[in-house]
Structures are given as structure tokens and as C-alpha cells.
Amino acid sequence: MASSVLEHDAPPGVPRLKGRGTPWRERFFRLSLWTSLAVGVIFLAGLLIYVVYEAWPRLDSRIWTNFPDIIDPTNAGAQSAIMGTIWVIAFTALYCLPTGILAAIYLEEYADPERWWNKLIEINIQNLAAVPSIVYGILGLGVISRGLGFGQTVLTASLTLSLLVLPIVIIASREAIRAVPQSIRQASLALGATQWQTIRLQVLPAAVPGMATGSILALSRAIGEAAPLLLLGGLTFITFNPTGVQSQFTVLPIQIFNWISQSRAEFVSLASAAIVILLVILLAMNSLAIWLRNRYARRW
Template structure:
């Protein structure tokens, strides 16, 4: 009788191992398809764009002639937009996360707010462009300015930053808070000197990754009317502007092959910026984790 049970058990184990092997192969194939497609796209972009990665690309303004065309205004416009977005997004996003996790009473209203924030994190970016057009461009009469674009992109990344900051704050052990209160610290002292230093690596990672998403978005800025051809640098936050994705879109819309090569070089620059931001997020996270 025991032999029958042992044989049945061995057959079940063998069947589970075969299923595990089949699923493992399926997962490897699925991952390989995405990796191969990504590598093919990157190789195609590098072949088309590397020859155009010259100093003139960064020092020249856009032109109707491909030979003298560059992306100076788009690169500077992207940097300006990030400089405006970063502090606004950090203050409002992290502030909302601290309030929801540390101060707000857990109830139906808080759960409703949390559900809306989580839902907004998955809303298509074009919806934020429509909201920015109605709120900043028309209602506040900011027109197609740099500040209108930065505020629109801030709306886009705020839910992402709030969710990431909440997860980082939630991951701090309750014992840290209890120890701080036991030493006589106030609520704000506990949050600012005990909770936030521990949550800072996760918060910074979320903020930088949200900024990385923002610089690659085109639809919201197209909706608010960001210009595709800007041959000057914005002198203030109320001036017109353009960014790298819109400049790439402008080059791709032209029929000449030279502009396609310029667009590929612009994509390479954008990819490098994204990789640098992601790498800086990793460095900051590792640095602050060592100091905790």
C-alpha cells in the first residue's frame, strides 16, 4: 500500500516539475521577445543617429535646413521645465503623502482620496494635457508658456510621487515612531527627524523616476500648444518653449531623410538623459540607505 502512495507522490512531483519547466520556458520566451524588440529598436536608432551626434546638434537652433539644424532650444527647454517641476512636485507630492500617512484619520474619506490618487496614477497622459489646457492655458491665461507646460507636467507626475512616497513612509517600522514618542518628541519632530530620513531613499527614487517619465511625454505638451519650432531660448517662465520629444516629433514629420537622422540623434540624447536620471536614483538610494 505504501508503494502505491509513494508512486503516486512521485508522479505528482514529476508532473509539477514538468509544469514548472514549461512555465519557466514560457517566461523566458516572453521576456526574450521584449528584450530582442528593444535591442532591435535601439540598434536601429544608433545606426541612424550616431553620425548626427555632433557639437552642432547641441549648439544650433532648429532650422528648416537639416544641415544646420540643432536642438539647443529643446534641450534647454527640457532642463528649464525640470527645474520648475522638481521643487513643486516634491513639495506637494511628498507633503500630501506625509499628511495621508501620518496625520489624516483613517476613514471613508481617506480611503476615497487614496483610491482617487491611485486611479489618477494610471490615467492616460493626454487627459492631463486637456486639464492643463482648460486650467492653465485658458482659465489662468498662461498661454503656451513654460510655466503652463511645467504645471501641466506636475499634474501628471503628482499621483506617481504621492504613491511612491506613501509606500516609502509606510515601510518605516512603527518602532521608530514609538521610540521617538517615548523620548518626548512631538508629532512633527517624529515625522521630520525619524520617519522621513528613513523613507528618503524611496521618496527620492520615486521623484526621480516620475521626472524621467515627464521628460519623455509629448501628448500633454502638444495639447497645451507647445511649439514645434522654437529658434530662441526662453528668457522667463512666461515665454514660449519646446522640449526634446516635441522637437523629435517635428523632425519625424518632415519627409527628408536627413531629418529622420536628426530625430534618431534626438532620441539618443533623450535615452541618455533617462539613463542618467535612473542611475542617479540608484546612487541616491544606495547612499542614503548606507547612512540610515
């Protein structure tokens, strides 16, 4: 009878038999999870501390006001790389966000899932999300840069990165739209609104937090890509800022790669300072995503 008596300290609604503790397999599994988490956090913290320590002598205004200089690294900066990153990511957002959101609206609200072409689109989106970034670089080099004749410019880099993150934007936007309860749509249609009015006035405002969060996280991935841009001619030494979509460019990941491959110790501090700048930009974008999610999230 003792084995059938419930413990007094059991959580509400969760019955637990007296005299029977947590199985050793479950304790071992939890310990493994905590150990894995601790190892990852410790290595990440150590890496961040090392980068900040190396970057500290160069974390001043020179890093964003001066241009690269391979002769005198003490006065070199990363202004052209910072501005190139801003140009490329801005046009990437301009190209991929409207396309991805409209594609998500079509697939969730209008597309018939039984049609073969809609099934083909679904499969391709899922597959493209897992394609390595270097493949998109080869595609951008062969089709956009050479095939369309855009050359090694900001436009080519933006279109290539747009293709890279477009599946992520579509998937995140679809999940956000799918999370809106069907009762909202049914109530709007019952009051006489058209399908487009229901989507524009009811569904999209409710899905904005999820779509904004997914879109910003997708752009955060694009801002750290170096492999496709190396194929597209992202130059490692540029002493001017882009002036348009037809300008040559460099970005922070490529500039960091160039500095870290130099033999002189001064370039290590420069590369570390550029890494800190890139991390600040990424953290700012991720913080914006978290703020938008918490500010506009709705609980149904």
C-alpha cells in the same frame, strides 16, 4: 517507501520527494516567461542599435549647440528643445515634489483613515494615477492655459506635468514612509519627541531613498511626454531658449516628432540623434535614482 525519501540535492529547508521532478506545467510556464523576456530584450536591443546607427552621423556638438533649421538640416540642432526640456522638468519638480511629499506625510502620519474625506482623497489619488496623459493636456489647456490666463508657456507646461506625475510621487512617498518600522516612531515618542520631531528627524531621513527613487522615476515619465504638451502649444520650431516661466517653449519629444515627420532623409538622423540625447538624460536620471537607493537604503 522510495517516494517518501528526500532528494540529496534538494535546497536547504525545501523538502522534495525523490523520483518526482518539476511538473510540466511549471516548466512550460518558466519557458514562457524566459521567451517573453528574450523577445522584449531582443526587440529593445534591435531598436536601440537602429537608433544609434541612424544617429551616428549627427552625434556631435552640433546637436546641442545649434538651433533647429528646416532649410539646412545638416547644421540644425536641438538646443532650444534641450533647454526647454530642462526648464519644464525643473519647474515640474519644483511644483510637484514638495506637494507630493507633504501630501504623503499627511496621509500616512496624520490622516484618520476612517474619515470620509480621507477615503475620498485616497480613491482620487489611485484613480488619477491611471488617467491618460492626454486628459491632463486637455485639463491644462482649458483650466491653466485659458482659464487662469497663463497662455502657452513654460509655466503652463510645468503645472500640467506636475498634475500628471503628482499621484505617482504621492504613492511612492507613502510607500517609503510606510516602510519605516513603527518601532522607530514609538521609540522616538517614548523619549519625549513630538510627532513632528519624530517625522522630521527619524521617519523622513529613513524614507528619503524610497521617496527620491519614486520622485525621479516620476519625473522620468514626465520628461518623455509629448501628447499633453502638443495641446498646450509646445511649438515644433523655436530658435531661442526659454528665458523664464512666461516664455514659449519646445521640448525634445515634440522636436523629435517634428523631425521624424519630415520627408528628407537628413531629418531622420536628426531625430535619431535627439532620441539618443533624450535616452541619455533618462538613463542619467534613472542611474541617479538607483544610486540614491543603494547609497541611503537601510535594512531593518
